[in-house]
Amino acid sequence: ATPMSIMTATGRGAQAGVLIKNAEALERFEKIDTLIVDKTGTLTEGKPRLTAVLPEAGHEEVDVLRLAATLEKGSEHPLAEAIVAGTQDRGVALGSASDFEAVTGKGVKGVVDGKRVALGNMKLLADLGMQATELAEKANARRDDGETVMFVILEDSIAGLVSVADPVKESAPAALKALHGLGFTIIMATGDNERTAKAVAARLGIDEIRADVLPEDKARIIRELQQQGRKVAMAGDGVNDAPALAQADVGIAMGTGADVAIESAGITLVKGNLDGIVRARRLARATMRNIR
Numbered sequence: 252a253t254p255m256s257i258m259t260a261t262g263r264g265a266q267a268g269v270l271i272k273n274a275e276a277l278e279r280f281e282k283i284d285t286l287i288v289d290k291t292g293t294l295t296e297g298k299p300r301l302t303a304v305l306p307e308a309g310h311e312e313v314d315v316l317r318l319a320a321t322l323e324k325g326s327e328h329p330l331a332e333a334i335v336a337g338t339q340d341r342g343v344a345l346g347s348a349s350d351f352e353a354v355t356g357k358g359v360k361g362v363v364d365g366k367r368v369a370l371g372n373m374k375l376l377a378d379l380g381m382q383a384t385e386l387a388e389k390a391n392a393r394r395d396d397g398e399t400v401m402f403v404i405l406e407d408s409i410a411g412l413v414s415v416a417d418p419v420k421e422s423a424p425a426a427l428k429a430l431h432g433l434g435f436t437i438i439m440a441t442g443d444n445e446r447t448a449k450a451v452a453a454r455l456g457i458d459e460i461r462a463d464v465l466p467e468d469k470a471r472i473i474r475e476l477q478q479q480g481r482k483v484a485m486a487g488d489g490v491n492d493a494p495a496l497a498q499a500d501v502g503i504a505m506g507t508g509a510d511v512a513i514e515s516a517g518i519t520l521v522k523g524n525l526d527g528i529v530r531a532r533r534l535a536r537a538t539m540r541n542i543r
């Protein structure tokens with residue numbers, strides 16, 4: 252493309268909140284056939300809210316909340332913020348935590364009021380050599396509503412579950428429909444549970460899901476698709492997404508996300524508005540058409 256046509260395209264993009272880093276990003280974006288999208292914070296608002304606390308027999312709701320929130324005080328994960336805020340809203344006082352440890356893609360561990368406590372997903376449960384109880388049924392009903400369920404583990408048994416909801420972005424349904432119309436294959440990649448991922452994907456007409464993936468898996472999934480000859484863009488917002496954004500032919504970061512994600516991306520959607528992906532594609536097409 253001529254420098255002039257690229258300047259026009261990037262200028263138009265910028266006005267609409269779509270920051271295109273350079274000519275290369277624009278040129279590459281025109282050839283993309285596959286779009287990988289992160290779920291939390293990319294398809295969803297990324298502002299989860301605590302919706303339910305389900306104690307295991309012999310435990311009280313307030314105790315489950317107190318253990319969960321006291322531990323999550325040490326975490327910066329959006330799920331942690333939701334649990335802490337929801338607990339404070341319910342007027343439950345926090346205890347004292349020590350030996351905090353974040354387990355990437357799985358949850359958190361530590362000591363609360365002198366007892367070993369862990370909080371996280373099925374992978375964390377498996378790491379601790381534990382199995383889900385009858386509560387799993389209730390957990391599945393929540394997941395089918397698109398919620399994220401986490402187990403609260405006290406010493407060697409499950410004390411209960413906490414569940415959070417993170418609504419889909421207003422811009423997501425129309426943007427994904429338009430992207431399908433433009434011929435993209437859209438694949439959701441998420442560290443969240445498969446059931447939750449399916450529920451969210453179904454609302455958005457996404458046909459492929461890679462759930463329960465660890466951060467390093469996202470970059471690997473992209474590499475494999477590239478080896479099959481696909482041209483892959485990745486949209487994400489988190490620190491966890493940075494390697495995948497860098498691996499993709501074009502990385503698309505949410506301006507609302509982590510700085511390292513933005514630095515790794517060729518395109519930034521200033522307000523995280525997914526319509527920006529459609530706009531970027533149209534700008535790329537128009538620019539390339541001008542010069543052929």
Ligand code: ADP
Nearest residue numbers: 291326328331356357358370371372441442443
């Ligand atoms: P993503 O942003 O793709 O959903 P993450 O890798 O950040 O994925 O997290 C994957 C899963 O690990 C979460 O859905 C949750 O079950 C668990 N998890 C991660 N961090 C925490 C945390 N601080 N508290 C509870 N669960 C967590």
Ligand code: MG
Nearest residue numbers: 289291292489
């Ligand atoms: Mg995310």
